Amino acid sequence: MNASPPSSGSESGPKPVSGADTGSGAVAKPGPRVTVIVLTRNHVRQIVDTVARLTALPEHPPVIVADNGSSDSTVSLLASLFPQVRIVQTLGDHGMAGFNRAFALARTDYVACCDDSTWFAPGALAQAVQRLDDHPNVAVLNARVVGEDEREIHPACLMLNATSPGGEGLPGPSLAGFMAGACVFRTSVLRALGGYEERLSHGGAEELAALDVLSAGHAIVYCEAALAHREPLCRWFTRAQHCALARNSAWVAWMRLPLRDALAATGRALAVFARQRSLGPAGFALLRGAFWVLRRRRVAPAHVVLLTRQVRRAERHVRAGIPAMAEKYDQSGQRAW
Structure with a gap:
């Protein structure tokens, strides 16, 4: 895997700043709490639109694009349109494991993951951060994913919510799995996990990750307030x-x-x-x-x-x-x- 040239962002990304006195009498504002990582491959139109929405969020999160070996103009166009966005490239399609290199670059407490047709609503990341701050036993929040007009909830969200065994003491229904393309992770747990297993990158990687997260004593929760929008896609499996x-x-x-x-x-x-x-x-x-x-x-x-x-x-x-x-x-x- 090769990282993009310096024009697509700094190596370390923005770092949180403590609220201590800076020496000049002013108190520094805290830095961003959550980094957004977007996975893409050969969807240049969708990724440009999604990154534009993410960089305009009021939370001002650092954005990292994990490119899974795109052969179209994705990387060059993103680098020219969004110089503040970090781009991490791989040489081929690594599926969910394409997130892994980008995970290592995150310098915030939390990491929000989406694909190139999904974006978080304004204020949703702040809501997610608040819930994760208030519930340190929760490692992953699964977002509520809706269409652009918010009238139709994604079927996977309906299934997750309908099959939840409960959620006493949690900020939402507890889950045994999560949607890798619409979730917010606690970064420390993600690093302990080691990212997604590459041998399972085209199916099952998040299933294994969920079992390991739960086995480590953490919770996975469905969070209505963590709202994400998804562009309708017709995807038929071969x-x-x-x-x-x-x-x-x-x-x-x-x-x-x-x-x-x-x-x-x-x-x-x-x-x-x-x-x-x-x-x-x-x-x-x-x-x-x-x-x-x-x-x-x-x-x-x-x-x-x-x-x-x-x-x-x-x-x-x-x-x-x-x-x-x-x-x-x-x-x-x-x-x-």
């Missing part, structure tokens, strides 16, 4: 993408969940492979990763396993009771973010 998502979900289960849950996830993956008429190739790919996966096996604590099972049961009920919402969720895909 056969290979469907199989990769199912395979990676099974890998995550083998890495973090008890045998019963891992076997169930494997069964679900095989069913997807069969529906996609790719049982042989996809099944071989699943098996080929077994050694890598089992070397990383570390079963999550009992309370985390219980939470994942509760959410899984709730998802089944939602799919059975509200098939239209479940279909929209399947098409948009929480894991597709």
